[in-house]
Amino acid sequence: MFRRVACAGLCALLVVVCDSDWAADQGSSQATATAAAPAVTPAAMPAYGLKPGKPYKGETVKIMAVNTPQFVALQMRTQQFTDVTGINVKWLFVPFKPLQEKVTSVGVAANGNVDIVNYLDQWGASYAHWLLPLDPLVKRDNFDLSDFPAPFLQSITHGGKLYGMPMRSNVQMFLYRKDVFDALNIKPPSTWQDVINAGPKIRAAYPDMAPLACYYGADGNRQNLFAWADFVRGAGGAILDAKGYPAWTSAKAMKATQEYVALYTKHNLCGPGATSNVEQDARISFQQGHAAMLPIWQWSYSAVTNPKDSTLKPAQVGFAPMPAYKAGDAPTTVVNTMPMSISMYSKHQNASWEFLKWLANPELDKRNAIEREVNGYSVRNNVVNRWSSMQDSQVNAANSNVPAAEVKALKGHAQPMPEVVYWPEVADLASVAINQAVTGADVDAVMTDAASQAHRVVERELR
Incomplete structure (x- = not known):
């Protein structure tokens, strides 16, 4: 199947991601969640279904994501998540062109050195054998998916199972x-x-x-x-x-x-x-x-x-x-979407799920499309993932009503490219x-x- 084909083409180029790779990666740029962030107390942060009591305090979640201003701005906010949960987060940003090779290498390595991967949805069916289905976690935590447009969810559903959160839709x-x-x-x-x-x-x-x-x-x-x-x-x-x-x-x-x-x-x-x-x-x-x-x-x-x-x-x-x-x-x-998905080889699956819940929360989805500076980082981003964000007056005012136009397109004949392995x-x-x-x-x-x-x-x- 595809895994055999992919390995044949990539084993020679395999990049096993380990801690040293997070410090220096050719053609990539690293940013960690330890960047300065506004002081936010746990009491000031909405729950978003996060587990109380910091049960995963001290764990570190590592993310491989495409290098885009949207995600850099999210990285700059991640200290807020750490303050609330005690979970540390490290990001590895990869340019789009080598992203497929890099993400494929995570699945081939099967060593758990990367917990969350970000990729183009059209590659997702070939990754499903090593990604964690989220349906049990969604059900366990009563996580509401109804605010995400069906075409976005369709793009990351394979064999009737949801394999990620739509994060760059x-x-x-x-x-x-x-x-x-x-x-x-x-x-x-x-x-x-x-x-x-x-x-x-x-x-x-x-x-x-x-x-x-x-x-x-x-x-x-x-x-x-x-x-x-x-x-x-x-x-x-x-x-x-x-x-x-x-x-x-x-x-x-x-x-x-x-x-x-x-x-x-x-x-x-x-x-x-x-x-x-x-x-x-x-x-x-x-x-x-x-x-x-x-x-x-x-x-x-x-x-x-x-x-x-x-x-x-x-x-x-x-x-x-x-x-x-x-x-x-x-x-x-x-x-198309570029979801965030959890590797089944991750040793921090529950901590990773906590981060995905926070990352996908509706307030953050809106803020990241409205605020033009995050901790001194200038950002212009109009990507949102939720119906509520696309119809929000502040989001549309900040983005020339482009999100409202998305609503019209999504309610027409909108669908992803074929999602097969x-x-x-x-x-x-x-x-x-x-x-x-x-x-x-x-x-x-x-x-x-x-x-x-x-x-x-x-x-x-x-x-």
């Missing part, structure tokens, strides 16, 4: 240059045809600006599949069928794939480098004023309006739900095929070939 959003659209009297696009129609007008008026920031690159992170999934699902097709086999060669799905590729090959909407660009490249192009539209996750609004990183001011950037496949349809939206391997095949298509290969041929290879992968895994 994202919904696709369509960003556009509001000043450009206003100048050209163009309405925000509600369909992909609207996007196509806007292209020639933008090119004529702004020759140095691409209408759309595209990212068709296949770098192993499969980012070129998200908008593709919107096209396929919006057209009434499917990526995998009910049995888990590739379904993207159906007539509807194939037509949608051709139209996704045609944004570049036929309609000339994309800027330079589109065939090799990944998500970050497209976002930087947009925030530097080189593109007028950008399909991306909602968290990017903070980045593209941050004066430290962007040439754009908030008044220049509009946002809307992802365009619908055709007029009259609701947008089809991919969601072999998805990373199958997704790589689809990702490479799409990249080949935009660089001149026959769309039907490369997608059919990828589906044939993916079929063999599924056959192997389902034996």
